[in-house]
Amino acid sequence: MKLALYQVDAFTDKIFGGNPACVVPLEQWLPDDLLLKIAGENAVAETAFFVDNGDKIHLRWFTPExxxxxxxxxxLATAHVLTSILGYTSDTIIFHTLSGDLTVTVDNDLYTLDFPSRKxxxxxxxxxxKNALSKQPIAVLKSRDFVLVYEQESDIRNITINRQILDQINLDPGGVIITAKGDNCDFVSRFFTPQASILEDPVTGSAHCSLIPYWSEQLGKTEMLALQLSxxxxxxxxxxxxxxxxIKGKAKTYSTGFLYTD
Structure with missing residues (x-):
């Protein structure tokens, strides 16, 4: 079987920045074990698969695990592929997902994701x-992911993670967010996933479902600029x-091609 394969750098306007994702359009769903194998072969944090049903696009996301x-x-990468490569002309895209219907609006090269809040x-x-962290947080919170709050941006930049220790815990499907006020933005973060083939996720949109309500309350602001410091x-x-x-961001196409499953 021959399938189209697109790789996109998301939440960046530069190649080799942001978070790389693979996007694979399908005419119909393939077995889950095959989708996992494709995601593992792609060796990026997430591969998105979608089936266009006309009124809505069924979207699923797979890590290598x-x-x-x-x-x-x-x-974001899927919306970028649809509009910039596959000729999708609507400025509003509705995805049907495990987290309900998600809307992405497109304004030139800026994509706005409408996601659920996870305060x-x-x-x-x-x-x-705790034992895996080189520095301890000043506050600990949790939604899907643990949210560890630090005093300043330099803490986020300089922290080290003992992977051998962290991999002893299974947070499937969650992870560990570390965050602090930003020096030149509103807040910064990094994201780590125990037992995953990629320990640090370069840019994590879903983590901001928790970071946005938290920092909105802390800063008394509804609009904020965030940097993920991978x-x-x-x-x-x-x-x-x-x-x-x-959550708004940009994207750049890195590669287009095909994959073969037999």
Whole structure:
């Protein structure tokens, strides 16, 4: 079987920045084990598969290990492929997903993701995560992911993670967000996934479903600029709308081609 394959750098306006995602259009759904194998072969944090049903586009996200319930950068990448490569002309795209219907609006080269808010609440930090951190947070919260708050941006930049220790915990499908106020933006973050083939996710849209409501309350702002401080760096324009969050970003096509399953 021959399938189209697109690789897109999301939440960036530069090649080799942001978070790379693969996008694979399908005419009908393939077996889940085959989708996982394709995602593993692609060797990026997420591969998005979609089937266009006409009124809505059924979208699913796979890491090399599991199917995810929500993924921001691969959703943005899919919208980019639809509009910039596949000739999709509507400025509003509705995706049917495990997290409900998600809308992406397109304004030239800027994509706005309308995602559910996942406001984190106070939590206790598991001992395994605590022991894996080179510096301890000043606050611990949790939604799908643990949200660890630090005093300043330099803490986020300089922290080290003991992967051997962190991989002893299974947060499937969640991860560990570390965050602080930004020096030249509203807030910064990094994201780590225990037991995943890629420990640090370069830019994590879904993490901002928790970061946006948290920092909106802390800063007294509804519109914020965020940076994810991985080596690739990601830029996210964020809006808090109560039970929803808007996450805006750009994307660049890195490659187009085909994959073969036999």
């Amino acid at each position: 599991i199917e995810m319930d929500l993924c921001g950068h691969a959703t 984190p609440t106070n939590a206790l930090l598991p001992e395994i995560i 080596d690739r760096v990601g830029t996210l324009f964020c809006i808090n709308r109560g039970d929803r969050v808007l």
